[in-house]
Amino acid sequence: MWTKPHPYFYLYIYLVKDDAMKFEAATIKDIAKALGVSTSTVSRALRDSHEISPETKQLVIECAERLNYKPNPIALSLKEKRSRSIGLVVTEIANNFFSQIINGIESIAYDKGYNVIITQTFESYDREVMDVQFLASRGVDGLIISLSTETHDLSHLKALHDRGLPIVFFDRITDEINTHKVIVDNYKGSFEATEHLLQMGAKRIAVISSSEFLSITKDRVAGYKEALKMHGMEPTDELIHYSYYSGMVFSEVEEIINKLFTLKHKPDAILTTSDKITTGVLKTLKRRGIRIPDDVALAGFSNTDIPELLDPPLTIVQQPSREMGEAAVSLLLQMIESKRPIRDFEKRMLSPELQIRASSVVKKKAGKKPSGK
Amino acid sequence: MWTKPHPYFYLYIYLVKDDAMKFEAATIKDIAKALGVSTSTVSRALRDSHEISPETKQLVIECAERLNYKPNPIALSLKEKRSRSIGLVVTEIANNFFSQIINGIESIAYDKGYNVIITQTFESYDREVMDVQFLASRGVDGLIISLSTETHDLSHLKALHDRGLPIVFFDRITDEINTHKVIVDNYKGSFEATEHLLQMGAKRIAVISSSEFLSITKDRVAGYKEALKMHGMEPTDELIHYSYYSGMVFSEVEEIINKLFTLKHKPDAILTTSDKITTGVLKTLKRRGIRIPDDVALAGFSNTDIPELLDPPLTIVQQPSREMGEAAVSLLLQMIESKRPIRDFEKRMLSPELQIRASSVVKKKAGKKPSGK
DNA sequence: GTTGAAAATGGTAACGATTGCGTAAATAAA
DNA sequence: TTTATTTACGCAATCGTTACCATTTTCAAC
Incomplete structure (x- = not known):
C-alpha cells in the first residue's frame, strides 16, 4: 500500500546513490534490457556475427552508442584469459x-x-x-x-x-x-669509443663499467679490451673498474675515481659504460677540479638528450x-x-652511435701523436 | 573399449598442452577439489572467517601454499568493482x-x-x-x-x-x-627567481612561459610581474612570451629567442618557466653564441638532476x-x-626551491648596481 | 527425547562478456 | 504436404571469487 514518502526520502536516495554509485558504465545487459533481447544477441550483434539480422544489429549498435557502451576489459580478461x-x-x-x-x-x-x-x-x-x-x-x-x-x-x-x-x-x-x-652492439660501441680515445692520443684509458655480472658489462669491457689490443696495448686491471649499482649509488663512482687518481700512472682518458656512471664521473671530476679533456678525456654510454649542453659537451655512445x-x-x-x-x-x-664532442677531443698542445686523420 | 593409443598420441597431448597451457595458476577451485570441500569454504578460510573451524583453515592454508595459490586480481576486480x-x-x-x-x-x-x-x-x-x-x-x-x-x-x-x-x-x-x-607555489617560485635576477642587476628580464591557458603559467607569470613591480619596474608585453607546447616543440623556443634578440632593447636576463623551455633556451643561446650570464642571465624552472653539470651551471627553481x-x-x-x-x-x-648557480650570477664588470647582499 | 541455538560447511547467484548448443520460425527442396 | 535447411535468436555455462541463504551436524537445555 502506497504512502507518500517522507520528504527526507528523496534526500536519502540521493545520498545512498551518491555513495554507492561510484562508477557505473553501461553493460551489455543494459542494452539487452533496453531492446528486449538477450545478452547473447547483443554480444553477437556488436561483434558483427552473421547470425544476427541486419535490423537487429543496427538497433543494438545505435543503442550501444546512445548508452556510450564500452566493453569491460576486466570481464574480457577473465573470460578470455588474455x-x-x-x-x-x-x-x-x-x-x-x-x-x-x-x-x-x-x-x-x-x-x-x-x-x-x-x-x-x-x-x-x-x-x-x-x-x-x-x-x-x-x-x-x-x-x-x-x-x-x-x-x-x-x-x-x-x-x-x-x-x-x-x-x-x-x-x-x-x-x-x-x-x-x-x-x-655493446662490443662495437665501446670498441669504437675506445678507439676514438686512442686516436685522440690517450695512452692510459680507464673503463668504469656496471656490475661485471651483467651481460652488457661483459660485452662492453670486451670491446674496450680488444680495441686496446688492436692498438698494441695491454689492458691492465688497475684501469678496469666496476660500479655494482651502475652509478646509481654515487659514492661508488666517487671511490673509483679516487682510486684511479691516486694511481702512480693516472689515466688520461675514461670510458664509462652507463648513463648514470657517465654523469657521476663528470660530476666527480668537476668537483675535484680535474679538467676535461685536458687532464683526462671522457667518453661514455649515455642517452641524455642534452649532451651538448654539458660542460664540456660530452662524447657519448648513444643507443637507439x-x-x-x-x-x-x-x-x-x-x-x-x-x-x-x-x-x-x-x-x-x-x-649504437658514437657522437664525438669536446669531452674527448684533446687540443693538440704537448700532444706529439699525430693521431691519424 | 580401450585400445592402446598410437605412439604419436602422447606427442599430440604434449603439443596441445604446450600450446594451450599458456599460463595456469592455481585457483580456489583447485584447492577445493584437492581437499574435498567447497569453494566457499576455501574462500572463507583464506579470508580467515570466524565461521570456519581452525582445522579446516589450517588445511586450506597449507594447501594454498603448496599449490602456490595467488588470488586472481582480475576476478576480484570484476566482482568487487575495484x-x-x-x-x-x-x-x-x-x-x-x-x-x-x-x-x-x-x-x-x-x-x-x-x-x-x-x-x-x-x-x-x-x-x-x-x-x-x-x-x-x-x-x-x-x-x-x-x-x-x-x-x-x-x-x-x-x-x-x-x-x-x-x-x-x-x-x-x-x-x-x-x-x-x-x-x-608557482607564484613564489617565479617571484623569487625574478627578484634574484633583479638583484644580480638585470634591467630587462624576459620571461618565456608555457601556454598562457595553463594554470601554472598564469601563476608563474604573475609572480614575475609582481616582482618587477615591487622593484619599480613595469612589465612589458614584448618581454613576455608563451611557448604553447612548453618547449616540446623546439622551434617555438627558437622563434621566441629570435624575437627577443631582434628587439631594440634586448633582454639582459631570461626567466623560463618549464623544464623543456629552460634547456631549449640554453641550447638556442649557445648556438647563437650568446654568452651566459654575461650577455644574458638565465634562470628557470627545472627538475634536472644535473643542473651543475651544464654549461653554465644553471640557476633553477626546483619543484619538490x-x-x-x-x-x-x-x-x-x-x-x-x-x-x-x-x-x-x-x-x-x-x-619550490631556488638554487642559484653561475647562469644567473653576473660578474660585476660594468655593473653599477650594488645589488645588496 | 524433543527442541533450539550455535557452529561449520555447501549451494548458488552474482560480476560482464562470450559461445556452444538448442530451437522456433521461415524458407527451400522433395 | 512432408522433410531439410537456413535464419535468428535464447539459454546456460564459463572465467575466479565472494556473499547470501540454506543445510547439516553437534551439543546443550529443558
Missing part, C-alpha cells in the same frame, strides 16, 4: 634510456590495442621478483624486461617462461632463458633506445599472437 | 619532473597495495581523452592527472568526476572541477616533485578509501 596488456620491467623510469625505450614500446603496443604496465626495479632483485609476480598475477600477455644488477637467480622468470608466458629481454639479457632478445623498444615489443607481440609455440628465437642487435 | 589500481596521466615520462612524481606516487601506492598505470599525453588533448577513457575502462579506482597544454575542454574528466571517480590534479590544475589539487607525487597519491587514496563522499577539498601547495 588481458591485452604487456608488462615492462625497467631499472628506473627517470633515466632517458629507459623512458625512450618506453616510448618505443608504447607507440607500437597502443597501435595494436595493447597497453603497457610499467614497473621499476631500482636495481633491486627483490623488487624485480615482486614486479614480475605482480605483472604475472595481473595477467599480462607477455613480459619485456631488462634485468636488475642484483639478479643472479632467474627462477622467477624461468617459472613463467616454462608456463609459456612470452618474454623478451632487452639491454641486460641472459643466456639462461631461450627467448627473443634485443640489445645494441626507441628502436630497441619498438623491436622488443614487436617480437613480443609476434610471440603472443602466434598460434604455434615459437622454437626459433632471435637476438636482435642494433647499432 | 581494481586496487590508480591511473596516472602525465605529459611525458622522459621528463625528470614527471618521473620523480611517478616515483613519489609509486612508493606510497605500492605500500598500500595499489598499483599505478602510467599514461602519457605528449601535450595532446586527444591523447589525454584516450588515456583517461582507457584508464576508466580499465576500472582504476582513482585518477591523478596533470592536464595537457591542449586541454581546454574538461568534459571527459567532468563525466568521470560526476560519476564519482576520485580524481586528484597536480601541477597543471583547473578550477572547473572541485577536487583535491597539488601544486607548488617526489613530495608532490606523495601528496597527490595520499589525497587520492584517502578519497578512494573514504566511506562517505568527500565535500571539502584541499589545494595543497608545496614550496
